[in-house]
Amino acid sequence: MLCQTIQRPGVPEVSLKTFVMDPIPGMLEGDIRPAVIVCPGGGYTHLSAREGENIAVWLNANGFHAFVLHYSLMKKGDHPKTFDKPLFDLSWAMACVRSHSEEWRLDPERIAVIGFSAGGHLAASLGVSWNRPEIAQELGIPQGSNRPNALILSYAVLSEGPFDRRGVPTRTGGDGAEPWEGHDTKVGEHTPPCFLWHTGEDQVVPVENSLLFAAALRRHNIPFELHVFEKGGHGLSTCQADVAGSPAGIMPENRQWMGLCLTFLRRQFHMR
Amino acid sequence: MLYETITREKNPEVTLKTFVMDPIPGMLGGDIRPAVVICPGGAYAFLSPRESESLAVWFNANGFHAFVLNYSVNQERDSKKPLKDRPLMDASWALSLIRARAGEWHLDPERIAIMGFSAGGHAAASLGVFWNREDIPQKLGIPKNSNKPNALVLCYPVILAGEFSHMGSLANLCGDDPEEQLKMSLDRFVGEQTPPTFLWHTMEDGSVPVENSMFFAAALRRYNVPFELHIFEKGGHGLSTCQADVSGSESGILPETGRWMELCLTFLRRQFKML
Numbered sequence: 001m002l003c004q005t006i007q008r009p010g011v012p013e014v015s016l017k018t019f020v021m022d023p024i025p026g027m028l029e030g031d032i033r034p035a036v037i038v039c040p041g042g043g044y045t046h047l048s049a050r051e052g053e054n055i056a057v058w059l060n061a062n063g064f065h066a067f068v069l070h071y072s073l074m075k076k077g078d079h080p081k082t083f084d085k086p087l088f089d090l091s092w093a094m095a096c097v098r099s100h101s102e103e104w105r106l107d108p109e110r111i112a113v114i115g116f117s118a119g120g121h122l123a124a125s126l127g128v129s130w131n132r133p134e135i136a137q138e139l140g141i142p143q144g145s146n147r148p149n150a151l152i153l154s155y156a157v158l159s160e161g162p163f164d165r166r167g168v169p170t171r172t173g174g175d176g177a178e179p180w181e182g183h184d185t186k187v188g189e190h191t192p193p194c195f196l197w198h199t200g201e202d203q204v205v206p207v208e209n210s211l212l213f214a215a216a217l218r219r220h221n222i223p224f225e226l227h228v229f230e231k232g233g234h235g236l237s238t239c240q241a242d243v244a245g246s247p248a249g250i251m252p253e254n255r256q257w258m259g260l261c262l263t264f265l266r267r268q269f270h271m272r
Numbered sequence: 273m274l275y276e277t278i279t280r281e282k283n284p285e286v287t288l289k290t291f292v293m294d295p296i297p298g299m300l301g302g303d304i305r306p307a308v309v310i311c312p313g314g315a316y317a318f319l320s321p322r323e324s325e326s327l328a329v330w331f332n333a334n335g336f337h338a339f340v341l342n343y344s345v346n347q348e349r350d351s352k353k354p355l356k357d358r359p360l361m362d363a364s365w366a367l368s369l370i371r372a373r374a375g376e377w378h379l380d381p382e383r384i385a386i387m388g389f390s391a392g393g394h395a396a397a398s399l400g401v402f403w404n405r406e407d408i409p410q411k412l413g414i415p416k417n418s419n420k421p422n423a424l425v426l427c428y429p430v431i432l433a434g435e436f437s438h439m440g441s442l443a444n445l446c447g448d449d450p451e452e453q454l455k456m457s458l459d460r461f462v463g464e465q466t467p468p469t470f471l472w473h474t475m476e477d478g479s480v481p482v483e484n485s486m487f488f489a490a491a492l493r494r495y496n497v498p499f500e501l502h503i504f505e506k507g508g509h510g511l512s513t514c515q516a517d518v519s520g521s522e523s524g525i526l527p528e529t530g531r532w533m534e535l536c537l538t539f540l541r542r543q544f545k546m547l
Contacts, residue, residue, distance in 0.1 A: 001275055019329075022324075026520050027520055028516060029516055053273055053293060057293075057329040061326060061329045061330035062517070242296075242305070242334070242335030244299065245298050250547060
């Protein structure tokens with residue numbers, strides 16, 4: 001394992017933790033692995049310890065290199081609608097991982113991003129906006145080097161929808177006075193294949209976020225899977241006791257998202 | 273993650289790699305985790321990378337701290353210079369060291385399992401039956417009982433000398449003398465000191481016969497030691513997680529046999545009273 005923390009140059013609060021597996025010689029599929037960048041949730045006000053390292057080691061255990069991104073958080077005066085620092089952080093991280101492909105023995109065309117809640121918002125923002133030319137210019141990275149090859153969106157904040165007007169609490173983080181800009185309106189042919197999961201009972205980020213985003217993917221013929229489980233609140237992570245703050249967080253039936261997600265990623269990445 | 277390599281002073285080729293998770297505040301079970309020490313296989317001649325890190329991160333993903341023990345091996349496969357007690361001493365050193373750092377690493381000193389594959393299963397099982405030998409703490413300068421494992425996980429383990437033995441492992445460990453090998457035929461030494469044990473094997477194993485697990489289980493039964501034994505029909509020796517990332521050929525990808533992993537977690541969680 002290569003475990004190290006890489007700082008984003010000039011942005012000391014942003015870093016990428018590497019969980020790069022040792023190569024095993026003689027394996028059927030060679031020693032070049034796919035990779036996943038993990039974006040923990042936390043409403044853009046903090047980074048949840050329940051959606052970081054434990055996700056990285058799970059991916060490791062299934063043959064992926066993994067990385068945990070500590071991205072920029074909102075400060076007083078930051079406006080949810082214009083706050084896009086994390087998109088630059090994630091673009092930097094993606095380009096950084098891709099540029100280390102040889103050294104870390106990873107496939108530069110099989111790099112996914114997984115995000116939880118607000119981290120899902122961030123992952124999706126890269127999925128819909130990675131090709132904005134000013135990102136590569138500002139970061140000084142090659143055009144396209146920040147492109148994700150797949151997205152995993154876990155109970156993600158994604159869209160503006162009619163549910164706002166029903167008075168349902170829809171947004172996490174920030175002052176919440178104005179909604180995020182919806183990602184569903186920016187989906188296009190440049191958006192990579194997406195796996196989404198959510199719970200119908202989520203009281204913090206309504207399931208419509210995933211439903212509307214999936215509808216946009218469908219409209220643009222982007223391969224996707226969407227799994228909505230009936231039971232369970234927001235922020236279940238792996239649904240296991242080690243990340244559960246209460247008995248309600250231990251949900252073996254919802255934990256099936258993990259097997260479904262691996263099957264989806266392996267299919268997209270042509271893995272066994 | 274605290275990832276570091278600790279070297280055994282007396283024996284620098286012996287190392288313990290730590291996969292110690294960061295604590296998460298506010299969780300239901302607190303932030304003190306159980307731990308597992310992993311002994312890769314390799315016929316007591318090498319250490320298989322297919323049975324090391326991939327298991328450690330799997331345990332991490334399920335709430336355990338993990339450690340990979342690179343114990344002494346007989347690289348020249350010279351049965352004139354057998355390893356004798358060295359792997360047992362290495363395992364004792366590792367358990368004692370981990371237990372001594374329980375506070376620092378946020379782990380429960382009474383919930384430390386040792387897991388081994390093939391010859392590594394022999395190393396793990398040898399600790400399970402011999403940990404209370406009085407010469408061990410004396411030789412190592414460790415507190416009595418500090419090397420005790422709280423559970424064993426034995427994956428297609430080498431256990432037996434004689435008819436069903438894996439000759440290479442036994443020769444590398446004990447030399448060629450059948451009497452010496454019999455001293456390491458571990459089913460004979462199971463007793464009340466042996467901790468709860470999970471075993472799995474494949475019936476078709478052409479390298480380490482399934483009798484190795486069956487005879488050990490029969491001995492556990494005799495002493496009323498809690499155990500589970502899962503014998504799968506299909507698959508050869510050394511399947512590890514049965515997944516593509518640790519498979520050298522198509523025949524190593526066996527999802528049905530890979531069910532041992534859930535069974536093992538269920539067993540460990542029950543023994544360790546985890547949620």
